[in-house]
Amino acid sequence: DAGVTQSPTHLIKTRGQHVTLRCSPISGHKSVSWYQQVLGQGPQFIFQYYEKEERGRGNFPDRFSARQFPNYSSELNVNALLLGDSALYLCASSLDLASGRAGETQYFGPGTRLLVL
């Protein structure tokens, strides 16, 4: 079974550029979450999408945006890149929303490593 897939695996950009990262969830999973992981830190929540709607947003500037498509895949867009945006961007999928229920687990993709010069 295919797990969560992300593309590209690595990306180098310069300050001011924009970037689009892509994620395909595990087959049958409807929820996709995006996390940013800076070296030496734990992942930080950016967005969650469920059934094409934004269900949660972390403490990130408006330069960060995302969307989910009818096939449940997702894109994360970052505009006006800053040096501090250099990080590993992780996509996680889960079968359904966990709100109010126990047991839902998020499974992570391999990540996209973004370097901003």
Added chain:
Amino acid sequence: GQNIDQPTEMTATEGAIVQINCTYQTSGFNGLFWYQQHAGEAPTFLSYNVLDGLEEKGRFSSFLSRSKGYSYLLLKELQMKDSASYLCAVRNYNTDKLIFGTGTRLQVFP
């Protein structure tokens, strides 16, 4: 707010047992997760606790005490491949987002 604390680094010897602690403060607790992350790779799911007690999965066990805001991950019969970062994360009842600690970097020596 939510806060997760875990030790930054730990070392252990191959074949030994190590316990990685995690303390948390959160409102509306809806589960605690442990993930393993090898350098340069994505986190992989290890365990999930929502009720008090011990969950055992082969060489790995995870314990939760909700009243104390405390969890630990126990790794037995350590192998060299267990050298990795171990991330503790909690989930709020009303959201799906996971709040992660900074991770504990475990080094296993021969």
